[in-house]
Amino acid sequence: MTTHHMIENITVPLDLLGGDDGYVGAIKGDCLRGDLLLRDNCVVGMQPSQAIEPSRRMLFPGLIEAHCHLDKCHTIDRMDFRGGDLGDAIRAQHADKALWSDEDIRRRALLGIDEAIAAGCVAIRSHVDWGDEALPPRSFEVLLEVVQDVPVHLQLATLTGVDQMADPAFARKAANAIPEGHALGAFVLGQAGLRDGIANTFREADRRGLALDFHVDETLDTAMNGLEVIADVALETGFDGSILCGHAVSLGLRAQTDFDRIASKLANAGIAIVALPQTNLYLQGRAAHLPQGRGLTPLDALARAGVKVVLGTDNVRDAFCPVGRHDPLRALELGILSAHLDPPLGRWMRSITTDARTALGLGPAPINGAHLNTLRIADASDLSDLISGAAHRPASELLKEPLS
Ligand SMILES: [Zn+2]
Structure with missing residues (x-):
């Protein structure tokens, strides 16, 4: 049976999305913020978030x-x-x-x-x-x-x-x-x-x-x-x-x-x-x-x-x-x-991430369509925050939260 979940208030880098069809949210710099849509624990889209707090959760590929x-x-x-x-x-x-x-x-x-x-x-x-x-x-x-x-x-x-x-x-x-x-x-x-x-x-x-x-x-x-x-x-x-x-x-x-x-x-x-x-x-x-x-x-x-x-x-x-x-x-x-x-x-x-993969002869594996097991989630509000050393962990840990 197909499962559908939504995870609130997530930021994704647009360069790593691999196609923005079905991704609607607030653009900030080169990132998009919104509620993440999952189908069978794979990322399939984003919708505008009702969350008032700015997101400090950034999703990125392994x-x-x-x-x-x-x-x-x-x-x-x-x-x-x-x-x-x-x-x-x-x-x-x-x-x-x-x-x-x-x-x-x-x-x-x-x-x-x-x-x-x-x-x-x-x-x-x-x-x-x-x-x-x-x-x-x-x-x-x-x-x-x-x-x-x-x-x-x-x-x-x-x-x-x-x-x-x-x-x-x-x-x-x-x-x-x-x-x-x-x-x-x-x-x-x-x-x-x-x-x-x-x-x-x-x-x-x-x-x-x-x-x-x-x-x-x-x-x-x-x-x-x-x-x-x-x-x-x-x-x-x-x-x-x-x-x-x-x-x-x-x-x-x-x-x-x-x-x-x-x-x-x-x-x-x-x-x-x-x-x-x-x-x-x-x-x-x-x-x-x-x-x-x-x-x-x-x-x-x-x-x-x-x-x-x-x-x-x-x-x-x-x-x-x-x-x-x-x-x-x-x-x-x-x-x-x-x-x-x-x-x-x-x-x-x-x-x-994506370009390094293709340079090694692998598929690019962007965020769109990826299983959460292959992604990371960081305590970061933007890419400067992430690259400067924000903590991050397997994105599958998001599934341990109460899901909508
Ligand atoms: Zn060398």
Whole structure:
């Protein structure tokens, strides 16, 4: 039997609604306030509210952690590491791998996943460092087991060197080890054989039906432009899976004409960019007088050029970033400060919800039509309130209230 309920005085961000047909209420900024209509505990509409008090209950979709490293997280406490740039962090983290037993990897990954779930995440993509061999490292096997055990959608992405992927046999062997639903990726930072490596990665992802996810141009050195090569290969091949590129730091320093050309290619190829302010702020721009530069991709300009933009946490409490936690709202707050993401804020909320989902090859899952089990409810009156740290919990708790 179909059930109908109404929950009084709820605020929803219009950018996350996914169609406003059947939603009538009071508009305040980029949010809508009214009485929420449910059918079989799914959100189906809104009607004007008789409530006099302003709403301090905001509904939003479960969050997405689009880019993190569960194999490396929570290792800083055992490292004798005094900071440095990306190269220093890579070396320190490599030394820590001597301690990576199955139990250690699993324990730290579950710590990271628990943080993400507590932060409201319903899906996570973690990159996994590859070794010298094409066959998967033990950490990948352990994390594939973790995928089966956790109450959250967890995708893994290979983090090989693009120079390794330039060897067709290596690329094929690595791709063959990736189960359906996960992603093929590579670290792209001006290496020799970069174009061949990117082309092989595309070809193998296409053959295996995998998503693509690159770490690219994590540097302020504008001589490095792997991002445009990725866009060119995407356009040449017509790859039809999802493509996500992380960092794209040097893009922020390019001349306007170069930026316009690259952004146009990214938009045409349907490539999404995930900015990772936490790690970029910590590792980039290190010189005698710190900080030298912010090291962030130009999110606002990319969005205006029609490129889908996403925000992720990246490294948590490891050599790449000694602090932090897996919390997309925190990544967004940091992005607002460091990348000058201006109000209205609803469009930026998409970068950790609906747009982040499609960048991972998932459906957008906006509020309209969603089951309350997949949504969150916050003690927040507007999006600034939510992003600034308002408490939130599973929206299914609304069903414990007396319902109309
Ligand atoms: Zn990363």
